[in-house]
Amino acid sequence: MDINWLAVLAAALSTLVVGFIWYNPKVFGTAWMKETGMTEEKAKGANMFKIFGMAILFAFFISFILQFMVIHQFGPMGMVGGPEFFDSAKPSFAAFMADYGSAYRTFKHGALHGFMAGLFFALPVIGTNALFERRSAKYILINGGYWIVCCTIIGGIVCAWPVAK
Structure with missing residues (x-):
């Protein structure tokens, strides 16, 4: 199995779409600005190219690693050493992949695992930092909720989208 870079x-990129909606003033944007102390003046003085560029890079890192959590077939492939060792793997590997090579490769399944990654990994990381920064519960819920939704969508996309042959 190859990595589907597309x-x-x-x-x-889906994280940007979610962010445009999530942090819109009519959704959570106004509350987020209040909780972070962000003002319109501060926002206008920002280097948006740098902010969005780094946001995409970080989201790419998250998307890359989440695929290994949501696509179960990466586990057996890792056990034989990767694609270059498929031909020399034990017959049980070939039998397993013949039976389960495309099992659970749905948006729904990936979204479930992405949701769990968001809830049990992203939220605690954000929450821990927020506690030491003396941020509010509202701040934790807004930002943690954003990453739970993003991880859910990321998991669904990377799990359901097969590699083009």
């Missing part, structure tokens, strides 16, 4: 990129 799916990883699309999943990373």
